[in-house]
Amino acid sequence: MNAQAEREAADNLAQALRTQATAEADANKIKASGVIELGEAEAKRERALNEARNALSPQMVDFELTKQRIAIVPAALEQAMKPIEKISDIRIFSAGNLAGAMGNGGSPGQGGLSPISDLSSQLLSFGAQKPIVDEILVQAGFRGSDPVDALLGATRTKDSGARSIEGNGDATLSKK
Secondary structure, three states: OHHHHHHHHHHHHHHHHHHHHHHHHHHHHHHHHHHHHHHHHHHHHHHHHHHHHHHOOHHHHHHHHHHHHHHHHHHHHHHHHOOHHHOOOOOOOOOOOHHHHOOOOOOOOHHHOOHHHHHHHHHHHHHHHHHHHHHHHHHHOOOOOOHHHHHHHHHOOOOOOEEEEOOOOOEEEEOO
16 A cells, blocks of 8 residues: 555656646746737837838928937936046136227327327226236236336346346346
8 A cells, every 4th residue: 555655646746746847837938928918019109119210300300319419418428528627727818909008099189189188098097907917917927016126127137137037927127
């Protein structure tokens, strides 16, 4: 009887394994068919989108392209600004019409003004521009209580001396 029970137990175990294998195979078939259906649905979606794009008028195609271009503008600007981030400061030196502001340009009485009013307007103009001129001279290396005096001092020669500007930016006179 013992052998009979072992045989039935082995048959039952084999039957259970066959049932389990069949169930797993059926589950895999169902999963595979689901993947196939999903792929077909995605393909239908792409086909429909492509057909819709092909049916668009040229203006709509241009519109869609413009939208795509606009979408990349922020990233492009960010990349374009990277070299500019390394600039520490910008100095602009322009002496345009500075001579006229100091009274060296134009003839007196120009524009119907008397020589006195022309002179007074030039003096006022220079007075208004003096802080700018001083800052330009300081940045050029002429320092002191009055940068204009430092510039004039650097341009004078004394006892056949030579002009020089020291490394610290002060205008000094040195003899040869």
